[in-house]
Amino acid sequence: MIASTLINAKILIVDDQQANIDVLTGLLDAKGYTDYTTTTDSRKVINLFEEYKPNLLLLDLNMPHLTGFQVMMQLKVFIPANTYFPILVLTADITPESKQKALAAGASDFLTKPFDLIEVDLRIKNLLKVRYLHQQLENQNQVLEEKVKERTKELEKANIELIVAKEQAEGMNRLKNCFLSNMSHELRTPLISVLGFAELLQQELKDPEQLEFVKNIMEGGQRLNNTLSKILEISKLEAANSFLKLQPYNLADEIKVLVKSFLPMAQSKRLFLKTELNDTSLNVYIDSELFGKALYHLVSNGIKFTKEGGVLVTLNHERKQDHDWAVTKVIDTGIGISKENLNKIFDAFRQASEGNSRNYEGTGLGITIAKRIVELMQGYLQIESDIGKGSTFSIWLPAIPNKNQIHHQIEEKLASTIVKPPTIKEKGLPKILIVDDNSSNRLFMNHCLSSYVRIIEAEDGITGVTFASKEHFDLILMDINLGAGIDGVEAMHQIRKIPGYTRVPIITVTAYVMFGDKERFLSEGFDDYLAKPFSKNILVSLVEKCLAK
Numbered sequence: 057m058i059a060s061t062l063i064n065a066k067i068l069i070v071d072d073q074q075a076n077i078d079v080l081t082g083l084l085d086a087k088g089y090t091d092y093t094t095t096t097d098s099r100k101v102i103n104l105f106e107e108y109k110p111n112l113l114l115l116d117l118n119m120p121h122l123t124g125f126q127v128m129m130q131l132k133v134f135i136p137a138n139t140y141f142p143i144l145v146l147t148a149d150i151t152p153e154s155k156q157k158a159l160a161a162g163a164s165d166f167l168t169k170p171f172d173l174i175e176v177d178l179r180i181k182n183l184l185k186v187r188y189l190h191q192q193l194e195n196q197n198q199v200l201e202e203k204v205k206e207r208t209k210e211l212e213k214a215n216i217e218l219i220v221a222k223e224q225a226e227g228m229n230r231l232k233n234c235f236l237s238n239m240s241h242e243l244r245t246p247l248i249s250v251l252g253f254a255e256l257l258q259q260e261l262k263d264p265e266q267l268e269f270v271k272n273i274m275e276g277g278q279r280l281n282n283t284l285s286k287i288l289e290i291s292k293l294e295a296a297n298s299f300l301k302l303q304p305y306n307l308a309d310e311i312k313v314l315v316k317s318f319l320p321m322a323q324s325k326r327l328f329l330k331t332e333l334n335d336t337s338l339n340v341y342i343d344s345e346l347f348g349k350a351l352y353h354l355v356s357n358g359i360k361f362t363k364e365g366g367v368l369v370t371l372n373h374e375r376k377q378d379h380d381w382a383v384t385k386v387i388d389t390g391i392g393i394s395k396e397n398l399n400k401i402f403d404a405f406r407q408a409s410e411g412n413s414r415n416y417e418g419t420g421l422g423i424t425i426a427k428r429i430v431e432l433m434q435g436y437l438q439i440e441s442d443i444g445k446g447s448t449f450s451i452w453l454p455a456i457p458n459k460n461q462i463h464h465q466i467e468e469k470l471a472s473t474i475v476k477p478p479t480i481k482e483k484g485l486p487k488i489l490i491v492d493d494n495s496s497n498r499l500f501m502n503h504c505l506s507s508y509v510r511i512i513e514a515e516d517g518i519t520g521v522t523f524a525s526k527e528h529f530d531l532i533l534m535d536i537n538l539g540a541g542i543d544g545v546e547a548m549h550q551i552r553k554i555p556g557y558t559r560v561p562i563i564t565v566t567a568y569v570m571f572g573d574k575e576r577f578l579s580e581g582f583d584d585y586l587a588k589p590f591s592k593n594i595l596v597s598l599v600e601k602c603l604a605k
Contacts, residue, residue: 062184067092068110070127071146072119074167080114080146083173084224098122100416102130111187112180115163117147117154128161132263142183142192148170156508160596163357183529277291283332300432301343304456307382308336310370314348318355325361328366335373338382339456341435351384353422354449357416358388362446365389367413371413373455380455380541401439425448485510486603491520491547492565497588500534501565504592505599517547524551529560531602535588536577550579561602565590 067089071077084092093108095101098119104110113131124145135141142164147154150168158166163386164186165179192415254273261267315331322329351369358367368387373380393401401423427437430451441447488505491514492498498513504512512527514520517538524532532551538543544564551557561583566573574585586598 058059061188062181063088063112064091065089065184065187066108067112067114067180068101068104068108069094069114070096070098070119071114072096072098072126073116073117076116076146079173080176083177087177096126098124101127105131105134111142112184113141113143114180115143115145117145117149124564125157125161126506128158131164139194140187142187144176144179144183146176152508156596156600160593160600162593173430187286247277247281251281300346302341302429302433303344304339305342305344305347306336307338307340307342307453308333310342310344310347311351311369311371311384314351315355317358318352321356322359322366325359325362327362327364329355329359329369330366331369331371333371335371335382337412338371338373340382340433340453340600341452341456343429346429348431350426350451351386353426354386354451357422358386358390358447358449362388362390365446374452380451382455384453385448385452386451389446392443392445393439394443398439398441426451486530487512487521487530488599489514489520489532491515491532491538491544493537493539494535497565501595504595506550509599509603515549517542517544520547521550521554523552524557528556531599532560532562533565533599534562534582536564536568545577548581561605563598563602 061262067084069077069080069092071080071094074096077096081092081094093104093106093110099121101122105113115124115127122130124147128143131141131143136191143162145158145163145166146169147158147166148169155166163566164183167176167179231389235319251274254270254277257270258267258274261270278597311331311333315329319329355369366389368386370385372383372385375381425450430437430453431454435451435453438450438452439447440450486509488509489505489512490501493502493515496516498515502511502513509531512523512529514523518541520532520534520538523529530549534544534548538544538547542550544566548562548564551560551562562581564577564582565586565588566577567588568577574587577585584598584602586595
């Protein structure tokens with residue numbers, strides 16, 4: 057099927073030399089092609105294109121009246137968007153500039169005269185095969201579009217039902233928030249009287265039995281107040297993204313202040329509360345208020361379930377899966393948790409001991425709140441525990457690499473990285489460094505540019521800086537979000553410090569395309585900006601412009 061389709065394909069040949077046309081038509085006849093037309097006048101190409109509707113164009117570049125470049129520019133108007141129309145350039149112009157210009161103008165392939173007829177035949181077959189596959193894909197897309205229309209009608213009905221369900225859910229959520237707001241007011245207001253007057257009685261009464269009664273009133277009121285606060289707190293966390301304020305903090309400094317405020321809680325049970333901060337230079341992005349609440353719930357939980365010993369809070373730097381982490385551990389010497397109960401303690405309103413025989417009071421919300429807070433700050437919470445030995449809750453938060461760590465990582469990369477020297481074929485070509493953590497993006501850019509530049513790829517910022525330190529590049533394409541380690545902005549600043557890179561163009565190639573992003577990156581020091589996704593022509597044009605400066 058495909059072979060017969062290719063043989064019957066329509067081929068248009070445009071060359072101002074009849075001798076060249078005769079050679080090509082002779083080749084087509086020998087290979088069994090039956091449908092082709094020719095012209096030596098490039099001005100007739102547009103009319104022929106509309107009337108003949110070819111599947112492939114064999115095009116010379118240097119012709120009177122209209123050059124091959126001008127012909128390709130005119131054809132862009134008549135070729136529908138997203139339609140693959142192959143153009144094979146056959147020219148006597150062997151300069152790299154002409155090849156680059158032709159490919160940028162829309163040519164699919166490029167051969168120089170005098171050409172090998174076997175190679176011409178193979179190129180024609182390959183281009184026609186790609187054209188055929190594209191047409192098959194378009195046909196399948198049309199079938200899919202019809203199926204999509206049918207499915208859309210079904211989904212519209214389901215969507216209406218979902219909208220109704222969503223409105224009902226939103227209504228219930230508003231009702232819940234209204235209920236919680238009213239409960240907060242209606243419960244806290246009488247609690248002021250209960251706790252306030254109990255405190256006054258505690259100061260006035262002298263009888264020990266009556267003072268014991270007042271003490272019980274105050275403890276009950278405080279317990280009710282704490283329960284209400286936790287319920288409202290976990291409800292508030294559902295919308296935490298609207299008020300979350302992540303800023304860089306020194307975690308050791310934050311922990312010191314917080315633990316000091318928890319000391320009375322431990323002293324009331326005659327337990328120790330200590331810190332062991334092994335890395336005092338760790339910086340993290342946190343919401344300071346929320347982090348304090350998370351640590352409070354974990355420490356108070358440790359104190360609550362500990363009868364002897366106490367609670368230790370530690371801070372360490374960990375390297376895990378190429379990521380730097382600040383790990384805060386809350387270690388208690390309490391009763392511990394059995395393996396079968398470890399998972400359920402993260403669920404709201406759950407404890408290790410439950411039902412009518414549970415041993416400890418409380419809502420079971422503290423650990424749930426701590427877990428949700430840590431996850432909001434792009435971290436995670438782990439637990440290790442043994443019955444009778446105690447529990448360890450570990451808060452893992454992404455660490456911000458400091459300047460010393462960055463330089464150390466660069467030095468390690470420099471010591472271990474070997475940059476392959478260019479081959480004789482590659483010498484003289486412009487050298488480009490592509491820094492992007494996405495392998496598919498690197499592959500696409502490499503495919504677009506590799507025919508006329510030498511490319512080195514780096515999958516992270518540190519490697520990019522390392523390669524720039526070992527070899528001079530004429531242009532750098534830099535992604536912004538590079539995963540672990542330093543981002544593209546920091547990598548650009550580090551490269552600018554390397555001798556010889558003050559005026560080398562560094563283009564940011566990024567998916568950050570919101571209002572103001574382009575201006576922000578250019579103000580940081582990038583020479584140009586390319587938003588993802590982008591086409592091959594846009595990439596090639598931008599690279600050519602920057603290399604020509």
